Amino acid sequence: MAITRADIEKVSLLARLQLTDAEVETLTSELGQIVAYVDQLSEVDTEGVAPMAHAVEVNNVFASDEVKASLPREQALANAPSHNERGYLVPPVLGG
């Protein structure tokens, strides 16, 4: 299926990426080529084949239910680009 500029613009919002016009142009063509290549998967008969999400399937891994220390707030905030002593700061979510 051919990829259009509109597809790229839509996906760039889903992916939370701001693209320049030139990037939209290049990605339309590059993703088009890559998707055309991966389209060969459609020729494989996968009737009745269960999807394999992990190479080594491990089921029911439980952690013991106990209270443990977590990352101290100060350390969790240390790498944040903008924060106060309690939490992360972001631009206005409403009315912005």
Add this chain to the structure above:
Amino acid sequence: MSLVEHSACELLELLAKGDATSVEITRAYLDRIEAHDKQIGAFLHVDADAALKQAAEVDRRRQAGEALGKLAGMPVAVKDLLCDRDAPTTCASQMLKAFRPPYDSTVVAKLKAADAVLIGRTNMDEFAMGGSTENSSFQLTRNPWDHDRVPGGSSGGAAACVAADMAPLSVGTDTGGSIRQPAGLCGVVGLKPTYGRVSRFGLVAFASSLDQVGPLARSTKDAALLLEVLAGHDPQDATSLDTEVPQYSTSIDRPLEGLRLGVVREHFAEGLDGEVETAVRDAIGVYQSLGATVKEISLPHSKYAVATYYVIAPSEASSNLARFDGVHYGHRTDRAALLEELAAERKQLEAAGDQAAIDALDSSLVRMYRKSRAEGFGSEVKRRIMLGAYALSAGYYDAYYLKALKVRRLIRQDFDAAFEEVDLIAGPVTAQPAFKIGEMADDPLAMYLVDLYTVSANLAGLPGISVPCGISSTGLPIGLQLQARPLAEETLLRGAHMFEQATDWSNGRPPAQKKLRLPANHANKRE
């Protein structure tokens, strides 16, 4: 013989006997880095004082007769995507340029517990996405065998530093070939363990169902030793396997009796370089002369491996990299410029009376995410996020992601059937030796196809190793890839060691090499 010419196992003996100190060894490697890394560019970060301090502490404890870890005093380089609370962890990305992890990855914690000296952080393709290390947003890494060529990737710095004797041991990660391919292109040993063999806790995720940490070294025995330290169950990684870790470095000397070696018909198809084919076939001949039975096998779905991989890996990447939102850590765009840009767009749309576009305008928070990510990520990372988001988006999920997961099972079933008949599979690592810097920069699809022989092991979760098996007429190393059943790293290492013992390729003394135009470090090493 200079200290940097010894294998890690030899160095450990020297340390144990008191014939060398960790400070001497660490200093020898730091001098090497100082002298050569300006040309090679393998390291992103070296803290010489901190390394020497660790070394001095190990020496002091040794003097005091204290119990020491398995790698006590041994320099080890670490790929710059394994969290270390004492070092930057950038993933070679502008996004994490200033990031300092608040905790250690399990792998780094194990190295510290083994008393290794962490000598530096190695360069890589940004977020491990690439096969040439050209996607690093900080610097190029050059192949020590030919400075105009790439070292491979994404663990390019990890392989180049070992090839250029700037570290005896190095830790990389392999999602689609990122340990084996650079090892092959740089003429060193690189092993990708079974998925789940080594903990991924604290490894900055690219594709979580494929990522695996593994060793790079100059010999199979050194790789075995490092794997012994890295491997093991970790409750902090739910996909880590609760299975005993064999003493790989002890068992490696025992050759495999009655080895059945599989040769994959589909590996020797169009596109395989003639010299690579000859070197690999010669290697198979070596096994025959050692008594192995060679059997031709077929992996009928292997031709779909790259397509399967380039749906699954970008899908997982687009999801994993959603965490880089400019809020919790990482790069954030300038606030004033952001608000100004949005106000100007709104004004323009209002003047045009375009209500639909005004309604669709990003909120300031969404625009903050989008601009921060646009500024923080390089073009290959954006391409893969876009590809993955496309493959996972409504209407395409069944056709791409779900379909790829089904083909993945068929690929695994091919291997399961093959391993009923053979113990190891031998073949090429890459179709060609190292390519020139910039050669593939404008053709992402061609670059993806470089992964042809390596991605299957990740999709199927199998262990694989690359060992040197030849030199091209252009003077470049050629790698042999061996693959084994899940958790059969011991068989893999013993099989690789047999070949290494029977040939000259791994100890770096092929006769042809003396005639080559090699960097000074290599010329020195071989004398």
